[in-house]
Amino acid sequence: MYEELKYWYLRDHKLFRTLSFSQIKQLCIITGFKKASKGEIIYFSSSDVPRIFLLKKGNIKIVALDSNGNETIKDIIQKGDLFGELTLETDNKNEEYAKVLSDDVAICSFLMSDFEDLLLRNPTLALSYTKFVGLKMKRIKNNYANLISKDAKTRLYQFLKDWAEQEGVREENSVAIENYLTQNDIAQIICTSRQTATQLLNEMETNQLLNYNRKEIIIRDITKL
Amino acid sequence: MYEELKYWYLRDHKLFRTLSFSQIKQLCIITGFKKASKGEIIYFSSSDVPRIFLLKKGNIKIVALDSNGNETIKDIIQKGDLFGELTLETDNKNEEYAKVLSDDVAICSFLMSDFEDLLLRNPTLALSYTKFVGLKMKRIKNNYANLISKDAKTRLYQFLKDWAEQEGVREENSVAIENYLTQNDIAQIICTSRQTATQLLNEMETNQLLNYNRKEIIIRDITKL
DNA sequence: GGCTAAGTGTAAATTAGCCGACATTTTGCT
DNA sequence: AGCAAAATGTCGGCTAATTTACACTTAGCC
Numbered sequence: 001m002y003e004e005l006k007y008w009y010l011r012d013h014k015l016f017r018t019l020s021f022s023q024i025k026q027l028c029i030i031t032g033f034k035k036a037s038k039g040e041i042i043y044f045s046s047s048d049v050p051r052i053f054l055l056k057k058g059n060i061k062i063v064a065l066d067s068n069g070n071e072t073i074k075d076i077i078q079k080g081d082l083f084g085e086l087t088l089e090t091d092n093k094n095e096e097y098a099k100v101l102s103d104d105v106a107i108c109s110f111l112m113s114d115f116e117d118l119l120l121r122n123p124t125l126a127l128s129y130t131k132f133v134g135l136k137m138k139r140i141k142n143n144y145a146n147l148i149s150k151d152a153k154t155r156l157y158q159f160l161k162d163w164a165e166q167e168g169v170r171e172e173n174s175v176a177i178e179n180y181l182t183q184n185d186i187a188q189i190i191c192t193s194r195q196t197a198t199q200l201l202n203e204m205e206t207n208q209l210l211n212y213n214r215k216e217i218i219i220r221d222i223t224k225l
Numbered sequence: 226m227y228e229e230l231k232y233w234y235l236r237d238h239k240l241f242r243t244l245s246f247s248q249i250k251q252l253c254i255i256t257g258f259k260k261a262s263k264g265e266i267i268y269f270s271s272s273d274v275p276r277i278f279l280l281k282k283g284n285i286k287i288v289a290l291d292s293n294g295n296e297t298i299k300d301i302i303q304k305g306d307l308f309g310e311l312t313l314e315t316d317n318k319n320e321e322y323a324k325v326l327s328d329d330v331a332i333c334s335f336l337m338s339d340f341e342d343l344l345l346r347n348p349t350l351a352l353s354y355t356k357f358v359g360l361k362m363k364r365i366k367n368n369y370a371n372l373i374s375k376d377a378k379t380r381l382y383q384f385l386k387d388w389a390e391q392e393g394v395r396e397e398n399s400v401a402i403e404n405y406l407t408q409n410d411i412a413q414i415i416c417t418s419r420q421t422a423t424q425l426l427n428e429m430e431t432n433q434l435l436n437y438n439r440k441e442i443i444i445r446d447i448t449k450l
Numbered sequence: 451g452g453c454t455a456a457g458t459g460t461a462a463a464t465t466a467g468c469c470g471a472c473a474t475t476t477t478g479c480t
Numbered sequence: 481a482g483c484a485a486a487a488t489g490t491c492g493g494c495t496a497a498t499t500t501a502c503a504c505t506t507a508g509c510c
Contacts, residue, residue: 074366087355089359135314138314141299145299407457459502464498466496467494471492474487
């Protein structure tokens, strides 16, 4: 790939806007770029050198295996999001991997050590990054707070609202979301059983709150959720 | 208070070890120091200038009020912890405050803007701080994961283990913890009802797993939890 | 010392939602 | 087209834990 293209892939993330071409290039920050398609699994395992990833296109889910071998969805990563060890701490024993949800994805990655060097030389970037991580923390906290204190229905409503806000195409009060999740995925995200999720979604459909199918979700009136 | 004392209060936090006396002083980073006693409420509200706090002594809980006016415990802060808007983002509409749990506490605070300046001039500190926030995030994530996937009993056991590890005084396999929490506090932390918490604690007592009273908790054999 | 409020103990009724056990539908593959 | 696998739909039993309700105990205060 042309260096310039690599550059732009990073450059259009708001974190990196303050950096010049030479800074990115000079620091050899782009060391990887890959494409993957639906269902593929991407390991960022401990065996490899620690990396930070940037999702340029598509959607993936971060999945962890618990001691019983059950999949748990840790996070849904969307276009423009950074993922991997954002804490800059190498974690030895985590059984996490990423699974591609959308038809195809494009992922940039760079070495954590390179990134650390860059942060050390660019205080402004370091500050931005700190705020970025902080923001992510806040989002996670809020999500979890919802999971714990609200019932399954409220959680589903909240999730749909968030999803609509992030990715939905609004027209008047109705919002269309490209649905790359299965009902099982949704259930896992809102921490409930698949059956309950199905039931709630169908209930919403009969109540004219939304139209659901495997390709698309249309929320009739987002203000009523 | 003598400048030197203020200096030491900050200096002995591991984050600030790399800074020189003049750096801390010069940047006027210490702008507040206060003591408070049990039950007192400390607001870090939106009206005031945004600050970051450092707990030098004692224990506090961070409490949020939900829409129904219910208290929810967001976090327990222990000696040496930073708290407040660690994300460096001013949050306009959060109804959080801190409540003193131990007999008395000592709190340092400094302006967020000053801290940001310091981070800009000290990339190493910025990096440490990012890792620090990241670590906190990881801890929170783990906690929440427990809250969601485990039952009340397991959550209580895990909480006690964590608490013991952080603050307990170990003697052979038994651990003594100074108990500054009510059963209601514990219940809120592990997200269950007060009654359930009471029941579980009593059950543990009859099973000889621990001795509980309002001043102290003694875990008979930490390896058996 | 006595009163009040906070904290603790206990029990029964109720319930959300998990789980198992299917049937049905859709999708992807050769 | 035809098959297998994945995804969705539906049901009732089951259980952990919340809720309600009230008695008892301890701590703090005048």
